[in-house]
Amino acid sequence: MESTIIKSRNFNASFGTNHVVKNVNIDIPRNHIIAVMGPSGCGKTTYLRCINRMHELIPGATCNGEMKLNDEDVYQMHPIFVRLKIGMVFQRPNPFPNLSIYDNVIAGYKLNGISLPKAERDEIVQRSLTKVALWTEVKDSLNKKGSFLSGGQQQRLCIARTVAMEPEVILFDEPTSALDPISTSTVEELFHELKANYTLIIVTHNMQQAARVSDKTAFFFLGELVEYDETKTMFTNPKDQRTQNYITGRFS
Amino acid sequence: MDAKNVKLRLGKSSGFQWLIYVLAFACLVPLMAILFYIVQAGVTKINWHFLVNIPKPVGESGGGIANALVGSIIIILVSAVIAIPIGIMAGVYLSENRRGRLAYWVRLCTDILQGVPSIVIGIVAYFWLVRPWDLGFIHHKGGFSAISGSCALAIMMLPIIVRSTEETLKLLPDTLKEAALALGMPFHRVIFKVIVPVGISGILSGVMLSVARITGETAPLLFTAFGNPYLSVNIAKPMQSLPLLIYNYATSPYQDWLNLAWGASLILLIWVLFLNILTKVITRKWKVQL
Amino acid sequence: MITRSDLPLRVINSSPQAIAKAKARARRSFRQIRTENVFRRSLMIMGLLMIVLVLGICLTLAMQSRLSISTLGAKYLWSKVWDPVQDVYGAWPFLLGTLLTSFLALIISIPFSISVAIFLGEYHPKGWLPNFLKNAVELIAAVPSVIYGFWGLAVLVPIVRSFESSIGVAPVGVGIFTSSLILAVMVIPYAASLGRSMISLVPSHLKEAAYALGATRWEVVRSVILPYTKSGLFAGILLSLGRALGETMAVTMVIGNTSDIPKSIFAPGNTMASVIANQFTEADKPVYLSALIELGLVLFLVTVVINLIGKKIIDRFTNE
Numbered sequence: 001m002e003s004t005i006i007k008s009r010n011f012n013a014s015f016g017t018n019h020v021v022k023n024v025n026i027d028i029p030r031n032h033i034i035a036v037m038g039p040s041g042c043g044k045t046t047y048l049r050c051i052n053r054m055h056e057l058i059p060g061a062t063c064n065g066e067m068k069l070n071d072e073d074v075y076q077m078h079p080i081f082v083r084l085k086i087g088m089v090f091q092r093p094n095p096f097p098n099l100s101i102y103d104n105v106i107a108g109y110k111l112n113g114i115s116l117p118k119a120e121r122d123e124i125v126q127r128s129l130t131k132v133a134l135w136t137e138v139k140d141s142l143n144k145k146g147s148f149l150s151g152g153q154q155q156r157l158c159i160a161r162t163v164a165m166e167p168e169v170i171l172f173d174e175p176t177s178a179l180d181p182i183s184t185s186t187v188e189e190l191f192h193e194l195k196a197n198y199t200l201i202i203v204t205h206n207m208q209q210a211a212r213v214s215d216k217t218a219f220f221f222l223g224e225l226v227e228y229d230e231t232k233t234m235f236t237n238p239k240d241q242r243t244q245n246y247i248t249g250r251f252s
Numbered sequence: 253m254d255a256k257n258v259k260l261r262l263g264k265s266s267g268f269q270w271l272i273y274v275l276a277f278a279c280l281v282p283l284m285a286i287l288f289y290i291v292q293a294g295v296t297k298i299n300w301h302f303l304v305n306i307p308k309p310v311g312e313s314g315g316g317i318a319n320a321l322v323g324s325i326i327i328i329l330v331s332a333v334i335a336i337p338i339g340i341m342a343g344v345y346l347s348e349n350r351r352g353r354l355a356y357w358v359r360l361c362t363d364i365l366q367g368v369p370s371i372v373i374g375i376v377a378y379f380w381l382v383r384p385w386d387l388g389f390i391h392h393k394g395g396f397s398a399i400s401g402s403c404a405l406a407i408m409m410l411p412i413i414v415r416s417t418e419e420t421l422k423l424l425p426d427t428l429k430e431a432a433l434a435l436g437m438p439f440h441r442v443i444f445k446v447i448v449p450v451g452i453s454g455i456l457s458g459v460m461l462s463v464a465r466i467t468g469e470t471a472p473l474l475f476t477a478f479g480n481p482y483l484s485v486n487i488a489k490p491m492q493s494l495p496l497l498i499y500n501y502a503t504s505p506y507q508d509w510l511n512l513a514w515g516a517s518l519i520l521l522i523w524v525l526f527l528n529i530l531t532k533v534i535t536r537k538w539k540v541q542l
Numbered sequence: 543m544i545t546r547s548d549l550p551l552r553v554i555n556s557s558p559q560a561i562a563k564a565k566a567r568a569r570r571s572f573r574q575i576r577t578e579n580v581f582r583r584s585l586m587i588m589g590l591l592m593i594v595l596v597l598g599i600c601l602t603l604a605m606q607s608r609l610s611i612s613t614l615g616a617k618y619l620w621s622k623v624w625d626p627v628q629d630v631y632g633a634w635p636f637l638l639g640t641l642l643t644s645f646l647a648l649i650i651s652i653p654f655s656i657s658v659a660i661f662l663g664e665y666h667p668k669g670w671l672p673n674f675l676k677n678a679v680e681l682i683a684a685v686p687s688v689i690y691g692f693w694g695l696a697v698l699v700p701i702v703r704s705f706e707s708s709i710g711v712a713p714v715g716v717g718i719f720t721s722s723l724i725l726a727v728m729v730i731p732y733a734a735s736l737g738r739s740m741i742s743l744v745p746s747h748l749k750e751a752a753y754a755l756g757a758t759r760w761e762v763v764r765s766v767i768l769p770y771t772k773s774g775l776f777a778g779i780l781l782s783l784g785r786a787l788g789e790t791m792a793v794t795m796v797i798g799n800t801s802d803i804p805k806s807i808f809a810p811g812n813t814m815a816s817v818i819a820n821q822f823t824e825a826d827k828p829v830y831l832s833a834l835i836e837l838g839l840v841l842f843l844v845t846v847v848i849n850l851i852g853k854k855i856i857d858r859f860t861n862e
Contacts, residue, residue: 052754054750054753054754057750057753078258078262080258080261080262080756080757080758081258081756083753083754083755083756084756087754087755088750088754090747090750090751090754091747092747094745094747094748094750094751096748096751096752096765096766096769097748097770098769098770098772107752107755107765108755108756110765111752111755111756111757111761111765112257112261112755112756112757113257113260113261114257158751161751161755162754162755165755165756261758261761262758264758264760265758265759265760265761266760267760268760268763269665269759269760271657272657272660272661272665273657273661273665274657275653275654275657275658276654276657276658276660276661276662276675277675278654279654279658279678279679279682279727279730279734280675280678280679282682282727283678283681283682283685283727285693285697286685286689286690286693289693289696289697290689290693293696338588338591341584341585341588342585342588342589342591342592344585345585345586345588345589346589348585349589354586354589354590355589357593358589358590358592358593361592361593361595361596362592363849363850363853364596364846364849364850365592365595365596366849367784367788367845367846367848367849367850368599368788368842368845368846369787369788369789369790369815369841369842369845370788370790371788371790371815371818371819371838371841372599372603372788372838372841372842373599375602375603375606375818375822375835375838376598376599376602376603378822379602379606380598380602407595410592410595411592414592438574438577438578439578439581439582440577440578440581443581464684467686468684468685468686468687468688468689469686470686470687470688470790470791471790471791471815471819474819474822474823475822475823495686495688495791498688498689498692499688499691499791499795502688502691502692502695502696502795503695503795513692514692517688517689517692520686520688520689521685521686521689524684524685524686525681525684528680528681528684532677532680
């Protein structure tokens with residue numbers, strides 16, 4: 001019996017008077033990969049950023065409704081706790097430029113003021129880099145800054161950084177749109193392996209990617225959640241005409 | 253990771269935030285203190301008498317700063333007349349030659365000029381424009397003139413005018429120039445009748461900023477214009493200016509002269525602040541990086 | 543440059559009026575081309591003037607210092623006694639005074655400049671209050687230095703004097719400490735405005751990465767913004783330093799104008815700029831004058847180098 005890890009009821013988000021996410025109701029099951037897709041400006045990224053409370057960092061941004069993580073309302077918790085349980089990987093790989101690869105991976109701990117003994121830190125770094133299939137590539141250059149890494153490797157470093165904090169959910173905001181096809185496929189392979197321990201919610205512009213990697217797909221259009229179903233069903237037999245139009249490329 | 257640790261970190265975050273707010277606004281304290289002091293010390297000294305008379309000799313009360321007011325206006329006007337055409341044309345040259353070896357050196361030298369201490373410019377102006385006309389053989393005590401002071405101040409104005417002209421013109425789209433040239437307009441007309449008028453507020457704000465800058469300058473005038481206790485309009489002879497008067501009288505022990513210095517300070521302050529505020533109002537329209 | 547041979551050939555009929563008209567048109571075109579070439583050349587000359595000015599300044603300073611350099615040698619710079627009456631010249635007291643006042647002013651002003659920069663760049667980039675602060679800080683730079691000096695003389699010096707007597711130091715009032723205080727205020731706007739532009743350039747995705755990991759606002763400032771803008775802030779500090787080194791009038795009025803080596807920061811002294819301002823017109827011996835000019839040369843070289851390094855750092859930062 002799969003349990004729901006993230007639940008939204010009547011969730012709305014706005015930028016000032018601009019209402020961009022309208023009445024979203026969605027149940028996200030644990031240890032699944034959920035793809036969120038839709039045309040530009042449909043609100044999918046805004047919705048994603050509301051899950052880990054990054055949306056409110058923008059001046060003038062507001063939201064209301066229910067957003068629950070494991071039956072606890074995320075908006076009643078302190079944002080720092082929320083972000084420790086729900087990690088995020090961004091569109092552009094953003095390792096901290098002044099830190100070495102090692103320091104980047106445990107940056108989350110450093111930033112939160114958690115000091116660990118060296119043995120434990122080494123173990124976390126190795127474990128996280130192994131999880132993202134980067135360990136063998138960088139284990140001899142842990143003390144170098146990450147600027148020599150390729151785009152795909154940098155993005156995997158950012159995933160390692162997120163994974164090191166052992167969150168329950170990882171949010172991905174168009175994680176491969178800035179990467180070349182080969183790096184994209186390495187990152188996509190990662191999703192399958194991460195599924196065992198985490199729940200992944202991936203916003204993507206790329207329909208084929210959504211079809212490739214996800215278990216369930218949510219289709220957003222003009223701020224509303226139009227359809228949410230098993231990926232196979234969604235792409236072969238969509239229930240809503242708008243979904244059908246999007247999948248067949250009538251608009252993008 | 254527990255709630256206490258997070259509370260501490262949040263406390264630290266707020267604490268540092270308040271520290272930054274306090275330190276940032278604390279900068280205004282000396283500024284306000286100076287403004288208020290000058291206003292209250294100077295406002296009682298200013299009247300019509302003050303503005304139209306020249307300083308009286310030591311011991312006699314009364315007197316005014318007419319020679320400094322007139323002198324400042326003349327010196328600044330002459331500096332502007334020298335610096336503005338040269339500065340604008342050099343700025344046009346730089347905006348027309350984005351790359352190129354000569355342009356690189358010109359730009360570099362403009363940047364160097366901007367950082368030269370004002371007293372060094374005063375020294376150099378002394379040797380170029382005062383010394384040759386100094387006919388005393390034993391103690392060099394003559395040759396001072398207002399025009400040498402104006403030249404020194406013009407040298408200080410140049411980098412500001414050049415840079416602001418260049419930056420303003422760089423912002424204009426190339427298509428403007430190309431359209432004018434395509435109509436068969438000669439180049440100098442394109443510049444003066446098309447490009448400069450469009451960029452006039454950016455250039456003007458650079459000019460005004462440079463005038464505001466030199467209005468309060470004293471060091472370059474110490475050995476050039478030198479100062480003059482009498483009202484003079486002869487630019488080939490020493491001339492008084494507001495900042496020079498303030499410097500000389502403020503460091504003197506005579507109460508009458510100190511009074512004059514306070515009144516002069518208030519007038520200079522108002523003048524400089526007015527020019528700066530005017531520049532900001534004009535720059536807002538243009539967002540020029542000065 | 544356009545030359546006559548670049549003009550296209552035209553075929554005209556041979557009536558006398560047509561020929562005259564064509565001649566007039568040709569004359570006008572040639573005149574216009576000549577004007578254009580003259581104009582372009584005069585633009586270049588104006589640009590060249592900048593180079594000529596800088597070279598001229600270097601040359602004049604160097605030539606006028608020649609006498610002092612040949613007579614006094616290099617040890618002029620570290621000799622400790624300045625007594626023109628006895629023909630003894632040593633620049634060390636003024637070098638020391640300059641270093642002390644400038645660095646003390648920097649140390650005092652840096653917390654304030656950086657706070658303004660962080661406030662305006664990160665916490666409150668928009669709004670009427672930040673705008674007011676930004677303009678007010680720029681106004682600090684606009685106030686003429688004589689006015690700072692006069693106010694320092696009339697208000698700050700008595701305050702420092704009573705402070706000095708309360709801590710048991712000779713209550714002179716004027717001195718290195720007072721000059722540093724005034725310099726610190728005057729120098730705040732330079733590091734503050736450069737710092738602000740550097741901080742506002744920090745890419746938001748780096749800040750978001752830190753927030754997403756659970757950082758507080760101050761932690762984002764300390765771990766992301768400050769390391770990223772390190773070199774830009776350093777350049778701002780260099781610019782402030784350059785300004786402090788060359789400042790003359792305010793310092794001259796409150797530093798006490800003695801040629802002795804200051805024994806403490808509360809003692810009076812002189813800086814390179816202030817000794818030139820004070821003694822230039824009194825210099826009646828050629829070596830005396832030349833020694834002062836040599837100080838001007840040192841001041842020129844040091845401020846130019848510092849300003850150029852600062853500008854180079856800024857260029858590299860904004861072009862990355």
